[in-house]
Amino acid sequence: xxxxxxxxxxxxxxxxxxxxxxKAFKNSLSFFWQAKTSQIYRELDDMERRGWLxxxxxxxxxxxxxxxxxxxxxxxxxxxxxLLSSESDIADAMHLKSAFLMRVFFAxxxxxxxxxxxxxxxxxxxxxxxxxxxxxxxxxxxxxAVLGDNRKSKYWEITALHGETFYxxxxxxxxxxxxxxEDMK
Amino acid sequence: xxxxxxxxxxxxxxxxxxxxxxKAFKNSLSFFWQAKTSQIYRELDDMERRGWLxxxxxxxxxxxxxxxxxxxxxxxxxxxxxLLSSESDIADAMHLKSAFLMRVFFAxxxxxxxxxxxxxxxxxxxxxxxxxxxxxxxxxxxxxAVLGDNRKSKYWEITALHGETFYxxxxxxxxxxxxxxEDMK
DNA sequence: TTAATCATGTAACACGTTACATGATTGC
DNA sequence: GCAATCATGTAACGTGTTACATGATTAA
Numbered sequence: 001x002x003x004x005x006x007x008x009x010x011x012x013x014x015x016x017x018x019x020x021x022x023k024a025f026k027n028s029l030s031f032f033w034q035a036k037t038s039q040i041y042r043e044l045d046d047m048e049r050r051g052w053l054x055x056x057x058x059x060x061x062x063x064x065x066x067x068x069x070x071x072x073x074x075x076x077x078x079x080x081x082x083l084l085s086s087e088s089d090i091a092d093a094m095h096l097k098s099a100f101l102m103r104v105f106f107a108x109x110x111x112x113x114x115x116x117x118x119x120x121x122x123x124x125x126x127x128x129x130x131x132x133x134x135x136x137x138x139x140x141x142x143x144x145a146v147l148g149d150n151r152k153s154k155y156w157e158i159t160a161l162h163g164e165t166f167y168x169x170x171x172x173x174x175x176x177x178x179x180x181x182e183d184m185k
Numbered sequence: 186x187x188x189x190x191x192x193x194x195x196x197x198x199x200x201x202x203x204x205x206x207x208k209a210f211k212n213s214l215s216f217f218w219q220a221k222t223s224q225i226y227r228e229l230d231d232m233e234r235r236g237w238l239x240x241x242x243x244x245x246x247x248x249x250x251x252x253x254x255x256x257x258x259x260x261x262x263x264x265x266x267x268l269l270s271s272e273s274d275i276a277d278a279m280h281l282k283s284a285f286l287m288r289v290f291f292a293x294x295x296x297x298x299x300x301x302x303x304x305x306x307x308x309x310x311x312x313x314x315x316x317x318x319x320x321x322x323x324x325x326x327x328x329x330a331v332l333g334d335n336r337k338s339k340y341w342e343i344t345a346l347h348g349e350t351f352y353x354x355x356x357x358x359x360x361x362x363x364x365x366x367e368d369m370k
Numbered sequence: 371t372t373a374a375t376c377a378t379g380t381a382a383c384a385c386g387t388t389a390c391a392t393g394a395t396t397g398c
Numbered sequence: 399g400c401a402a403t404c405a406t407g408t409a410a411c412g413t414g415t416t417a418c419a420t421g422a423t424t425a426a
Contacts, residue, residue, distance in 0.1 A: 002284040009291040032286035044219040064405040093285035101217035102279035107192040108337035152293035169354035177343045249377040
């Protein structure tokens with residue numbers, strides 16, 4: 001149930017509308033959790049039913065009306081409990097789910113040239129992601145400066161470092177894999 | 186829809202019962218895809234409806250009856266198409282989903298000592314996983330020798346190498362993360 | 371005698387995706 | 399004139415999890 005907790009975490013920084021939450025989510029948490037806009041609205045409804053947040057309708061005349069969400073004490077408690085309860089998510093963190101790796105596993109059924117193409121495409125994605133990291137670091141230090149909270153932004157940096165380390169690992173792996181297949185020819 | 190394709194891939198090596206498929210899945214594909222037994226049976230039903238496989242009831246008297254699944258030509262075609270169609274799964278492969286990293290992201294809300302505990306637990310899991318790799322390599326060369334198919338087992342090795350590389354990356358990252366937090370104290 | 375292995379499933383629920391609907395304002 | 403931004407949702411569908419049910423054989 002981590003999507004709800006991610007939203008609670010963002011709302012804990014300050015009240016936001018669904019639209020703003022959606023953007024905030026995609027700009028920060030999307031490195032390790034993805035969610036569609038429609039799902040976010042649905043989860044917010046459910047969280048309000050649970051009493052983790054309240055919402056206030058704001059009428060605008062120049063723009064569409066909006067709904068501002070605010071975390072409640074009960075929501076803060078839930079967030080705190082989730083942060084402390086290891087909840088077995090560390091074991092989960094060891095498991096990846098990847099249709100791409102599944103295709104690699106069964107790649108013996110196709111030609112070596114086709115497998116190589118697939119791996120080269122993966123390599124391109126790794127390189128792109130690695131290039132994208134500097135923008136991510138910039139965004140973090142910018143937000144960190146705005147908030148003036150060094151402690152929080154340290155953890156953001158640590159998650160960015162995770163991304164960087166893993167993209168590098170992906171690149172290293174795929175280069176080895178390509179070398180193995182080219183040796184085989 | 187990759188669970189179905191994983192099952193097709195296994196059945197392409199030879200006919201199996203649901204029970205055997207479940208075990209085969211957990212022994213090989215579970216490194217990059219997880220599925221519960223109950224889901225596997227449900228998917229097999231659906232795949233039969235689609236004509237990708239046929240099943241044959243086998244009556245046993247000493248043991249429970251079983252159902253043997255066999256891939257059809259249409260199933261082989263589907264498997265082949267899936268292998269070749271990149272299907273955007275390479276882009277997906279760049280996205281991880283991790284409740285654990287989400288907790289790290291919001292760890293500014295808890296004490297540094299608690300965050301360190303969480304990271305140390307992750308480090309333990311990395312070390313365990315790294316230790317487990319030699320067993321995985323053993324299993325692959327064993328199966329490879331049985332099948333006598335070098336080409337197939339090369340790809341299995343490549344996926345194992347992926348696991349190894351990523352567990353190492355996890356360890357490297359967490360050590361850096363722990364160092365950052367300890368410096369902060 | 372207790373746990374593991376063999377072997378199959380159903381039902382309910384939770385979570386995630388896709389497709390669709392609406393419509394004004396602002397910047398290029 | 400066209401794309402992007404603002405802003406909210408519903409309905410249907412697809413995928414994954416949990417809890418439960420059944421019951422014999424075999425090895426420690």
